[in-house]
Amino acid sequence: MNLGEKVILECHSEIMFEIFILTSHKKGKLKDCFRLSAEHHLWGSQTNFSIGPGTPDYAGTYMCYGSYKHSPYEWSESSDPIDIKITGLYKKPSLSALMGPVVMSGENVTLSCVSDLQFDMFHLSREGVPQGHGLPAVKSHSGTFHSNFHLGPVVQAGNYSCYGSFRNSSYVWSTPSNPLYLPVT
Structure with a gap:
């Protein structure tokens, strides 16, 4: 992710979740937690999280979880992690x-x-x-x-x-x- 750029992280599942939770981690510690309502489709559920504009604060490892409104503290297993790197802060080699x-x-x-x-x-x-x-x-x-x-x-x-x-x-x-x-x- 370039400095100043925005990216969209899509969480999706074949399971009809009502809520998706996106967590960000830095140096192994939970940094942020975002929640959005899920959209339902024939194939399952999904939502898009907009990240940015890119600064070093947005760099880290992101994971997505699914949940339901009646049990918001019970989450699914995590998605595969995705690492977001912020590029463009230092002179190029x-x-x-x-x-x-x-x-x-x-x-x-x-x-x-x-x-x-x-x-x-x-x-x-x-x-x-x-x-x-x-x-x-x-x-x-x-x-x-x-x-x-x-x-x-x-x-x-x-x-x-x-x-x-x-x-x-x-x-x-x-x-x-x-x-x-x-x-x-």
Whole structure:
């Protein structure tokens, strides 16, 4: 979620709940709890929660629960969690490939994310989707900070970007690097 942007989180179930509850958690602790009436459809119930405009306060892990008006303190099992990261608060790092101009299908590739900001972690995404967990930043002799992401074997071309974050605010990421297109032949 970009800084200043709004997102819609949809809670839905095949069960005809009357109420949906959306909880947000940060560092393992409950931060907020929102309730909305459910809309009923032939296939079940649903509601949409509008989150934003995006600030670091909205970053965290969100889960949805269903309930009924006659028993508002009894909730269903939680939905799968979704992590909301706020991006765009810090200057973007740069991303480069440590290889030749052409990648052969099945070849291993290393991508290097570098910044002059003292980020604690770097994160890699492919086509906007995070790729695994972040890597700790390492300080280089030149004073910059970097992480090397080892990919392989690569079989599909795609656009990659990286982000930086700080340990004390792991849900708040930098602006993404310029996309790096990785051609695969």
